[in-house]
Amino acid sequence: xxxxxxxxxxxxxxxxxxxxxxxxxxxxxxxxxxxxxxxxxxxxxxxxxxxxxxxxxxxxxxxxxxxxxxxxxxxxxxxxxxxxxxxxxxx
Numbered sequence: 001x002x003x004x005x006x007x008x009x010x011x012x013x014x015x016x017x018x019x020x021x022x023x024x025x026x027x028x029x030x031x032x033x034x035x036x037x038x039x040x041x042x043x044x045x046x047x048x049x050x051x052x053x054x055x056x057x058x059x060x061x062x063x064x065x066x067x068x069x070x071x072x073x074x075x076x077x078x079x080x081x082x083x084x085x086x087x088x089x090x091x
Contacts, residue, residue, distance in 0.1 A: 027053055034058065037082045039075075041067045057089045 004014050024030055034054040040047065043064040047055060061078040063070065 023053065037061060037078065039063060039078045041065055041070050059085055
């Protein structure tokens with residue numbers, strides 16, 4: 001958008017082309033599907049803006065272990081927790 005504004009395109013022209021698909025093309029890793037599960041380590045119960053758009057329907061798992069100490073058992077616990085959930089996709 002900034003490039004288009006610098007070229008002299010009007011705000012109305014720029015805004016008329018904004019859509020979910022246009023936003024998606026400019027996200028981190030747009031070629032990948034949205035994640036089903038996001039695992040947050042370090043005991044923090046927040047995403048810090050990471051994959052904010054893509055995580056709308058993701059299941060979140062929070063783990064107290066810091067990333068360097070994250071073990072296979074922590075991963076398996078996250079998977080088990082995910083398998084037990086009733087996914088409603090925002091409903």
